Amino acid sequence: MFTVEEEFDESIVTVMxxxxxxxxxxxxxxxxxxxxxxxxxxxDSDTIIELSTEMWETMIEAYNRTKGTYIITTQGK
Numbered sequence: 616m617f618t619v620e621e622e623f624d625e626s627i628v629t630v631m632x633x634x635x636x637x638x639x640x641x642x643x644x645x646x647x648x649x650x651x652x653x654x655x656x657x658x659d660s661d662t663i664i665e666l667s668t669e670m671w672e673t674m675i676e677a678y679n680r681t682k683g684t685y686i687i688t689t690q691g692k
Contacts, residue, residue: 644668 620627625645632639643650649671651664666674673687 644671 616633617628617630620629625643628642628644630640630642638654638656641652643652646668648668649666651666652661654660655662676687677685
């Protein structure tokens, strides 16, 4: 299950684990980058990952690939 919210300058996506094994993941998308946040019970605080929009797009592309080495080129940018 997930929710999508639109703010003035960013989109917020919350992904929930249907089995209750993992904490929710909250992703903030803006022109400046992507931030992925998940609560870490062991240290009692949020863990935050910051990446560029290009890194995010590459990560999504990599998810759908098989073993190998790839170079992603962007056309028209």
